Amino acid sequence: MTKVRAIRGATTAEENTKEAIVGSTIDLLKNIVAENSLDESEVISAFFTTTKDLNAQFPAVAARTIGWTKVALMCSHEMDIPDAQNMCIRVMIHINTDMLPNQIRNIYLKDAVNLRKRGFEDTQG
Numbered sequence: 001m002t003k004v005r006a007i008r009g010a011t012t013a014e015e016n017t018k019e020a021i022v023g024s025t026i027d028l029l030k031n032i033v034a035e036n037s038l039d040e041s042e043v044i045s046a047f048f049t050t051t052k053d054l055n056a057q058f059p060a061v062a063a064r065t066i067g068w069t070k071v072a073l074m075c076s077h078e079m080d081i082p083d084a085q086n087m088c089i090r091v092m093i094h095i096n097t098d099m100l101p102n103q104i105r106n107i108y109l110k111d112a113v114n115l116r117k118r119g120f121e122d123t124q125g
Contacts, residue, residue, distance in 0.1 A: 002096045004044065007032055007104055010090040010112035018057040021050070025062030025089055028109055032093065035105040044094040045072035051088045052080050059089050088112055 011028040013020040025048070032038070046068070048059040060073035078090065088111075108116055 002098055005095055005097050005099060005101065005104055007036055007093045007095060007106060008091070009093070009107040009109075010085075010088060010115055011109040012085065012087045012111040013054055013089060014087070016054050016056045016087070018061075021054055021057040021059055021089065022062045022065060024110070025059040025091075026066055028089065028091065028107065029062060029066055029068075031107045031109060032091070032105075035107055036095075036099070038095060040068060040071070042095045042097055043068060043071045044096060045074070046091055046093045048073070048075045049078045049090045050075070051078050051084065051086055053086055054089065059091070085111060085115055088115075 009028050009032050011024045013024040029046075046060070046063055048063075050059060055077075058075045060075050063071060063073055078084070078088070090112075
């Protein structure tokens with residue numbers, strides 16, 4: 001029986017432009033899909049956040065670009081925490097799956113790998 005599970009991921013954009021935000025997000029989503037062997041039909045929703053320094057485009061545009069036309073999408077800004085990772089795009093994707101929680105591969109790319117080292121993501125559940 002399938003269950004609803006969440007996959008987390010994060011990346012950074014090189015600059016605050018539409019192209020940089022969408023390009024980085026597409027790369028992140030493609031990595032999440034590949035590493036978790038996802039099919040679009042399993043994806044329920046994706047919730048994107050960006051740090052306040054990224055506001056040139058909605059990261060959800062990237063999901064539509066890769067064909068997620070029937071997936072519920074939402075975007076928001078992260079809390080503005082001093083010394084937090086800048087230029088960061090995060091996503092939490094809800095899926096229907098038979099995978100166990102320990103089989104889910106959360107993906108961190110570019111400077112977002114620092115989130116794992118600093119423990120931010122581990123404390124956010």
